[in-house]
Amino acid sequence: MAQVNEPMADVRDMFLAHTMPRREFRLLPQLVRDVTPGDLERLETVGAHAEHICLVLHLHHEGEDLLLWPLLVERAGEEAAGIARLMEEHQAAIERAYKEITELLPQWRAAAQHGLRLAGALSTLLTALVEHLALEEKEILPLTERFITAAEWKRLGEHGMAQTPPEALPQALGMGML
Ligand SMILES: [Fe+2]
Numbered sequence: 001m002a003q004v005n006e007p008m009a010d011v012r013d014m015f016l017a018h019t020m021p022r023r024e025f026r027l028l029p030q031l032v033r034d035v036t037p038g039d040l041e042r043l044e045t046v047g048a049h050a051e052h053i054c055l056v057l058h059l060h061h062e063g064e065d066l067l068l069w070p071l072l073v074e075r076a077g078e079e080a081a082g083i084a085r086l087m088e089e090h091q092a093a094i095e096r097a098y099k100e101i102t103e104l105l106p107q108w109r110a111a112a113q114h115g116l117r118l119a120g121a122l123s124t125l126l127t128a129l130v131e132h133l134a135l136e137e138k139e140i141l142p143l144t145e146r147f148i149t150a151a152e153w154k155r156l157g158e159h160g161m162a163q164t165p166p167e168a169l170p171q172a173l174g175m176g177m178l
Contacts, residue, residue, distance in 0.1 A: 014141060050101075054102065087140070
């Protein structure tokens, strides 16, 4: 990458952005298992929360796919290529679990069906997610500081904010601060 005369990305906010999905996906499998049969209010509370957390994660990865990986692969060359392949494998495992969750979640919310399968899919996603986020923080963020400008980095956050329903934004931001 040619020398640029502008500020480079300050990646500290990504550690903040990772804290929330790490914590919430660690809690969700047991939250789902603990819903008492017939407790429709609790079912809806946990179900709506799970849907919200899944959306936040989906938007996070969508933003990185669109706005981060292509630039890193283009600019960091060999340094990014090997890691990017591994990251894609993680993303595929996460996507498989995510797809199963988004299929099961509406059935669980509507009729309390497949709760154990849903909890299992959430646990599977957690395993892949923990590995993925750790690799991203260790290998990708140092490259990002070198190859991505502050303005480009800002677009990543804006992508998530723009795609989140306005009524869900306060909760998403609040959970990110815990
Ligand atoms: Fe990330």
